[in-house]
Amino acid sequence: MKHPYGYFNESGTEFHVTNPETPRAFDNFLWNRSLFSNVQQTGVGYCDYQIGDREAVQLLTGNGRVCDFDIFGRDSLMSRLLYIRDNETAEYWNVNWEPVRAPYDHYECIHGMGYTRIETSVKKIGASYRIFVPAGQDPVELWSLTVRNEGETARNLSIFIYNQFQFRYKWGFDSYGDMLFRSSEYRREDNAVVASKHPHVRPHDYLVGFLTSDMPMTAWDGTRSAFVGTYGTLREPKAVVEGHCSNTPGSSDATIGAAQYDILLEPGEERALSLILGVTDHPEHIREVRDRYLGKFEQYFHALQNEKQTMADAFTVQTPDAHLNRMFNYWVKEQAMFGAAWCRWGWNGYRDIVQHGFGVSSIDPNRSREILLEAVQYQYASGLALRGWNPVDTKAYSDSALWLVFTLVHYLRETDDQSILWQSVPFYDGGEATLLVHIERALNFLEEHKGAHGLCLIKYGDWNDSLTAVGKDGRGESVWLTEAYGEALQRMAGLMDHLGDDSKAAEYRSRFENVKTAVNESSWDGAWYVRCFDDEGAAVGSSRCREGKIFSESQAWALIAGIATPERAQVLLDSCVEQLQTPQGFKLLAPTFTQLDDHVGRISSMEPGICENGTIYSHINIWLILGMIRYGRPEEAYDAFCRFTAGYLEGEANHKHLNPPYIYANCYYGPDHKNSAWLMEFAWITGSISWILNVMMNDFLGILPDYDGLLIQPCIPRYWKEYRVVRRFRGAKYQIMVKNPDGQHEGVVSLTVDGKTVKGNKVPLFEDGFHTVIAQLGRYEDNSNVLSGR
Template identity: 30%
Template sequence: MEHLFASTYGYFRADGREYVITTPFTPRPWGNVISNGDYAMMVSQTGSGYSWRNNAGQNRITRSFQDLIQDNWGKYLYLRDLDSGQYWAATYKPTCHQYDHYQVRHGLGYSSFEQIVQGIHSILTVFVAPDDPVEIFQLTLTNQSDRQRRLDITSYVEWLLGFAPDEHREFHKLFIETTPEPEFHALLARKYLWGFADELGRHNNIDWPYVAFMAVSEPLKSFDGDKESFIGLYSSLEHPQAMQQPTLAGRSGRFGDAIAALQVEITLAPGERRTVVFTLGAALQGSEDPLALIQRYTSVTASDQTLQAVHAFWSRLVDAEHVETPDPALNLMTNYWLKYQAISGRLWGKSAFYQVSAGYGFRDQLQDCQIFLVCDPALAKRQILLHAAQQFVEGDVLHWWFSIRGGGPRTNCSDDLLWLPFVVDSYLQETGDVAILDEMVPYLNGPAEPLYLHCKRAIERAFSRFSPRGIPLMGDHDWNDGLNAVGTQLRGESFWVAEFLYTILERWIPLAQQRSDEAFAERCTAVRTTLRWAMNRYGWDGEWFLQATTDAGLPLGSQQNEEGRIFLMPNIWAVISGITDQQRAWQAMQAVSRYLLCDYGTLLNYPAFTRPRSDIGYVTRYAPGLRENGGVYTHAATWSVWAYALLGDVDHAYEAYRRICPPNRSADIERYKAEPYVTPGNIDGPQSPYFGRGGWTWYTGSAQWLHRVATHWILGIRPQIEGLLIDPLIPATWERFTVRRTFRGAIYEIEVLNPNHVNRGVISLEVDGQPLAGTVIPAFNDGQTHSVRVVLG
């Protein structure tokens, strides 16, 4: 089978649906975040990781502490040869045993670890059931030696059960009780403390409302529920005391340090293969029965069936759209990995190796839900309504909120609230479902109103926060959270928010008119006119646009600045919004190309700050070249592709895309270090000694946006209210590409031919063999498949 983008550490399988890792010694932990929308887990290439239900901060199931170097917290399976006494694990961690073969396959909804040690071939596949709070460890062992082998298999997980991290373990372990269930080959765990207050406001006075469990498909040889007797005092998971004893200690109850260790024994004849299944989960007391879940999933047959269901589950989400282009990196990421990262990691898991989240960011998952628009718009709608309910009647919103019991900071952030009308418009463009605007949604401090009024209140709240010059106030910060000292006195301005609001108003004026809300439409028109004038009058710095002014009136992102002279956001959004004329748009993007478009993507600002500035914020306190301080902040770098494409600058658009498309970094993986199958949050900029190094992978909004700019602005397949627009902007060397995607109840199979090797320009378009004038394909809404043939020239 062909290996795509092969490096020292791994490659994509030819069909693109798996990334194969060939060594545990990757430059950073290369992981997988697996979620069904409720229950989630993460696992690295060494086998480390942890599990949670709904919320990794408030409802962690197994223990883990972030260690960027050792990657040594996990859920492990020990294998022991009972004749020799030798033992190892089904993954590299925790024993770090020498192996004859080691391979990890990260796929959509599962990870598989294959290993050969001392003549025993093992394949451990881990996955989460699509419809229940259960993860499954399917372990298949084959005896490749010429003699009978007696083995035992021992699981090990540490229970956390609630708020993470449980740094004061001496306190938390007092509340956990473990109970063996020999008939079910299982160990249950309960915790009599969650950390929330009770109905009278008394802190630490309610149970954790779940029952955690671990079970195995074979009869128990022994078990243990106590970390001390398993590891041994002053020993380690690499060499635990339990592996020196014939059986486990059998401790349980409330007086140890709670773990789940289950031990089973098997015998394998030469050449014999055997599968053993372990399950782990958390059942909600009163509505879910842990023993029923154990019976449902803890067997070889059930495990096989569930894994097939996992494949079908993810196929439905990723295969509703498929592209084939001459760029294999674009194909891999667009077809599979960006969708999977955005859904499993960002929207559902809400956590990853570098970031443990306890909830939703208002602007964050709202943008991310655009990934659902093609495959399942109902899921995007649900996310939109969920966010709208985190708004106050005054129009502002929670910056983020806890997904369990709610609550979060109410701030003067200037952009959060505006993402609601922005994403609602994206939903309308894709679905045409204007009925969403009449969905009744409550406010945090008021009764329900139609979604339209929620969006209107957000826009009107933004109208109330303008400087005397007609520029929106920065407030606590704008999209760039690190500018958190620029405008806290409500005098500093954000020129980027001016552009963002200008973009939104263009889309909402016709919606207001359609609903006969003429007064609001006229107000939006007037504000939009003012914004355009004020932005070009006060925001233009001679060669590019300013980012902001501080509360003291000092410019930021100006030629006057020694550090932070130019910022990406106001210059690309000047183009995206259309707030300026063509000449200034080109001039601003020339500055972006000159100062910000570097070898590894488009920098967020340049030069980086080397000295902290208390009037700007924590962005100046990062080391220079890292994250928002002179690094490639991938989320914003995707928008540079959009801006270049709007100008018709195909060379820069494609380069800005190609340089941040992860598989392309396989060629210099020692520099990049991050997983080449998911987007990083940031890439070190030129002022870092590690220029080009990727960081903060998985939990980043850049995945959805990299997908969107590829499909909407390079391939040029863009939904509009009136239909599906076809307007590719591609390298002239491309001879053809195809896109299959769903759109409003029909399937469109689009073939784009480029016989004259141009970058842009549709000269003919046929639908089902019939010529169509223009470049917009109507929405058929007929459940049928339609053939579209496009010729560029």
């Protein structure tokens, strides 16, 4: 089925949106170390920045929506608007289509790795607009606009550029009066419209926004009221309607950067305009930014593309599934890298940022290392960790520090950088210890804080943020957290084996057996595992509940951790398919909550089909996929992957054409949502991308880094006859061909490396060079060698 809103280019590096009226934003994220920009299919969006490591994420332009669904209306605080006016006819339109929304002869928005380009043709005027954020740490967007005359007569045109500056501190700094401290003006010496905010108390000095260009401005405006008019709108702004800006400065009002350029174009002639949108700490520094970038855009764009290619080269796949190939060769990595850089719009939720470190260990292990060493500084000496930082959130979510285990173990399997284990790092409440001790404290905290059923206490909540009342009195227990703790124990036991600490490895395995027994004896409900027990010992997520009878988290992790017996695994998977599966993936729970339940908490008061209350959560789907793989069910796992991945448009009652096919979302609105069922909620912003990347590469395709080599252990559909993976690992590069002539789904009967037979399923380490690996699937008489690495 052809996507109704666009198409991928042949390589898969770009998605071309051919109809701007998409059902929801088809957006892109562009970023460097100081700034990130959300760019939708019409160029609009928002731009945020943070200078250094100060706890201050600042909104530069846009409407400040952290949700990418337009709950405030698109006309309210739009930015990146490019108008063209024909001065002979007084007709005008947008290069980026909205807000005027004039008919176009051609429209195409090209989202690529680190850039977006919009190509339009209206009334025989062609335009090309490209935006990117250069690598490094300058908080700037670089725009290139080319306008060409495609007609047979000369054209007298005016170009109007519009941005609204916000200067709002997203996480708490809103100075008294806000607009009372704003002003804007034109600096002739820099050819720049400059806006600033100058409160008495401020988080930093980077409160000077500017719009500058290489073409002299004909006129400008610094206040929205002058550009739009007292009663006007951005669809028919006064300046564009009348054909001129008014050179009006801003003062204690809605400060903007609007610029006008008048040009004459002969038939076939084109004119290029370069613009910089940015922020600095003093207007005097705008000149430095102009000198650094103007006239050199292509140089910086080329450097950015080289950086993206290095990212892409970490591994490449060639499988029978073309969509999987382009997603994992480019887009999954791009989304994982954005998460590792900016997490949740700059806010570092503990579990979120640590999971992002887990996700990029094969792409940028140095970033994984940085995340680990930063995150443990926000852990208490007791082993508990904050819920998040930037800003600090001290709510006692019981799972925060647990995620350190998965990231550390995966980082070490990727790098074997044991030095990180012995690095001393402070605790948030004083004192310090090695990273390994931090990890041990996290596990000990969970071990020592259990309830009446022998399960880990949930406290304010666990991964499911909205189970806020289950443990409000301190006695509630989490089945999911206990299962995840069990999986963490097994991974740490494997690390202890590698470090030669037999005693600690045995201790962790003994703890796991206790966890497995506790979950199975207390939490099996007959057809699935309950989700948790409240303070009074009542089960949540049980067949006895009126709503929220079954939660998918505790089913997925019973499989992942190997807690479920094979018989129970079959029963709970059948229950998930029957009660949770939709054409677009598995729901988090069923039935959806419709009435407040004080024993459950916030989740029960949410609107049906939103966030945790009955959405199709990406985390849940990839965790169930991992569980299916652990129990040798690749066809079911692959079916689940295709259901919740946008871009697979075939299938029953498929609604995925409503969503951008090149990214993942935190979830899809559930089928019970009144207005937005099946649409992505919070696209790009999801820690699940880390699991998607690692599960599909390491467990599905079966190319798993280990402490002393690469494990080859596929678990694929039987009808896949072969596939290839090229992967960087510890200074060497490996071309791995997996052959499946007999239609098996796992196992390796032969493995050759550079033409030499290797016993088992592990490729030995090489320090450098390019190495060819051929693995042929078959059946082991003893599958323990295959399963041990999982």
